[in-house]
Amino acid sequence: MKRFAITFALLMLCCLLLANMGFAAEPGYDITEVYQGVDITIDGVFDEAEWEDKWIEWMDPYDARYAFAMDGVPLQTWFIEFLDTTNDAEDVWQICIDGDASDGTAPDEQDNKIEIVGHETVTVYVGDGQGWVEMTTQPTVDWMESLTTTSGRPVFESDHYFVELQVSKEELGAWGANPPPHGLRVAMYDASNEAQGWIAWPPESDPDIPDTWGRIADYAGSIPESLSLGVVALLSSVAVAIAIYSVRNRKKFPK
Ligand SMILES: [Ca+2]
Numbered sequence: 738m739k740r741f742a743i744t745f746a747l748l749m750l751c752c753l754l755l756a757n758m759g760f761a762a763e764p765g766y767d768i769t770e771v772y773q774g775v776d777i778t779i780d781g782v783f784d785e786a787e788w789e790d791k792w793i794e795w796m797d798p799y800d801a802r803y804a805f806a807m808d809g810v811p812l813q814t815w816f817i818e819f820l821d822t823t824n825d826a827e828d829v830w831q832i833c834i835d836g837d838a839s840d841g842t843a844p845d846e847q848d849n850k851i852e853i854v855g856h857e858t859v860t861v862y863v864g865d866g867q868g869w870v871e872m873t874t875q876p877t878v879d880w881m882e883s884l885t886t887t888s889g890r891p892v893f894e895s896d897h898y899f900v901e902l903q904v905s906k907e908e909l910g911a912w913g914a915n916p917p918p919h920g921l922r923v924a925m926y927d928a929s930n931e932a933q934g935w936i937a938w939p940p941e942s943d944p945d946i947p948d949t950w951g952r953i954a955d956y957a958g959s960i961p962e963s964l965s966l967g968v969v970a971l972l973s974s975v976a977v978a979i980a981i982y983s984v985r986n987r988k989k990f991p992k
Pocket residue numbers: 777778779780781782783784787901
């Protein structure tokens with residue numbers, strides 16, 4: 738009985754941790770693709786309702802964040818925002834996707850990079866096994882950005898750039914017919930702030946090395962509350978407590 742209790746508790750702990758951590762290219766950087774909820778309007782305006790039930794990720798340690806959702810499958814949709822207020826020709830919004838989650842030290846033909854440069858020019862790249870080349874047929878990227886005050890965005894207290902963009906994953910490549918996992922890197926650069934450099938998720942990721950990116954690990958209709966960090970921590974504590982209790986009281990259990 739005691740062995741069963743201890744084994745069960747430890748097994749439950751391991752399952753919970755594995756379920757929450759996933760198998761990220763860069764450990765600790767997993768998100769969930771949410772495919773239900775309010776439709777997103779690509780207008781460069783943050784609407785609380787449209788992003789309420791989507792995955793929003795803070796880009797620590799920076800005052801920046803991005804969100805990702807699957808809006809009307811197969812439309813991959815993002816917003817990105819950070820404290821850039823200057824319209825520079827070298828400013829960049831950048832999203833890298835490892836479509837087949839194969840990782841690697843260089844982008845392959847199932848990997849894409851979407852870049853908006855200078856608040857004007859959007860280009861989609863595909864990997865060739867060594868680096869990035871422009872896609873021969875450019876997918877349609879629906880995007881809109883704004884540089885406004887904090888209206889509707891209570892998390893920031895000053896003007897800053899905010900962009901919403903959307904692309905059909907089926908136009909990005911053959912991998913688009915498949916659900917997650919996909920590798921993911923989200924990054925931006927403010928050319929007026931060279932000292933700050935690139936802001937990226939994961940923070941130390943390299944756009945040319947998929948091994949360093951995070952992961953769209955799984956998908957769900959809504960944010961999976963059952964796997965939130967708080968719940969996992971609580972259940973893990975219970976599992977550990979059961980194990981400790983079992984060990985301390987082992988003489989009380991019949992063999
Ligand atoms: Ca919007």
